[in-house]
Amino acid sequence: MGQFGSATHTPPPTDPAAHPSGPLPVQGAPVGHALRSPLGETGLQVFPLMLGGAEFGWHVDLTAAHAILDTYVHRGGNAFHTCDSYAAGRSEHVIGQWFRSRRMRDDIVLAVRVGRNPxxxxxxxxxxxxxxxxxxxxxxxxxxxxxxxxxxxxxSTALEDTLATAEWLVEAGKVRTVAAFGYTAAQLVEARILASAGYPRFTVLDVPHNVLRRDEFDGDLRLVAGAQGIAVTPSQALEHGYLSGAHRSRDRVGASVRGRQLAASMNRRGARTLRALDRVAAELSVPPAAVAIAWLLAQRIVVAPIVNAYAVGHVEELVQGVGVQLSRAHLAEIARATE
Structure with missing residues (x-):
């Protein structure tokens, strides 16, 4: 789901001449000397923010999606994330057409999640x-x-069978490295035992995680991921868009699935958290969404949060989080708000 909430959000500009960040990359242009972090033990280097394509082909059309991708790359980004079930595969089509038109496939780290396509x-x-x-x-x-x-x-599928197939995909050159989503700490331990027998290792983990949503990751899963040197790329970095601060009233979010997801955070704890993000954001002169991203990146195990965007402006806000350094006082203030 989108990181910024309602599908009624103003659509992004589609005229490159009106792009707020200046000229877009030309075809074949290198990504540039932007910030890169090692993606665990994969050998890959990524921008500390992965751009998700969950909205592409659904709430964001081809032209708007390409403007979002262009902006992200222009700002130094080099990692795309999509899923074979997003918009019945249309998200992948959109990104594929961007690769063909921009001729930048070799400059991008491409992440794809599979397993839920009907x-x-x-x-x-x-x-x-x-x-x-x-x-x-x-x-x-x-x-x-x-x-x-x-x-x-x-x-139902045995982990050993899944990893055996993954091994073939890696050996065939179709996949470079294997990552996990929806696995328990015990399953990660089992996978590491199988890796000692020659099966591919899980080198990356995606788990929903943000300043409001910690239960799924904190505890055994975090401990095992840390012990195994697994890079974490958390999804739902803005809790369905609530942590962007753009949606604060139940009266305005509607009764759609997205509206219900936003409304679930509109309680005392959520309000306290937004006020804390607002205060830190004002002090640092960045948007609240950037502070939410900076909070994730302040955790050493997190390499690159996965974020979805509806508009060019969302990307501009989110990438600011990569450059924000939160002090201990900032982290403590946010922690108190989320209790």
Whole structure:
């Protein structure tokens, strides 16, 4: 779901001449000497903010999505994240067309999550291979740099069978490294035991995590990920857009699924948290969304939060979080607000 909330948000400008950040990259232009962080033990270097494509082909059309991608890359970004089930595969089509028009595939770290597409669900051998092949076709590329295996839609396939298929995909050059989504701490331990027998290692973990949502990650999962040197790329960095501060009243969010997700955070704890983000944001002269991103990046285990955007302006806000250094006092203030 989108990081900034309601689909009624003003659409992004589609005229490159009116782009607020100046000229966009030309075709084939290098990403540039922007900030890069090691993505765990993958050998990949990424901008500390991964741009998600959850809204592409759904609430964001092709032209608007390409403007968002252009802005992100122009600001130094180099990591895209999508899923084979986003907008029935249209998100991948949108990103694939961007690759073809900009000719920058080799400059981008491409992350794809599979396992929930209704045409080939789960992580069984046949469906996993079909999912990857279909994603490669839609994206117009010969490889996926980071393949997230989504366990939440498949509770029956043995982990060993899934990793055996992943091993074939890596050896065939279709996948560079394997990542986890929806796995428990115990399953990560099991996966590491299997890796000692030659199966691919989980090198990256995606788990929903933000200043308001900590239970799923804090505890055993965090401990195991840290002990195994797994890079964490948390999704839902803005809690469905609530932490952007753009939506503060139940009366204005509506009764849609997105509205209900936003409304779930509109309680005393959520209000206290937004006030704390507002105070820190005002002190640092950045948007509240940037502070929420900076809070995640202040945790050493987090390498690159995954964020979705509706508009060019959202990207401009979010990338500011990469350059924000929160003091101990800032972190303590936010922690008190979220209790």
């Amino acid at each position: 045409d080939h669900p789960g992580l069984g051998s046949v469906n996993l291979v079909r999912s990857v092949e279909a994603s490669l076709t839609r994206l117009g590329t010969d490889r996926i740099d980071v393949l997230y295996l989504d366990r939440t839609g498949d509770g």
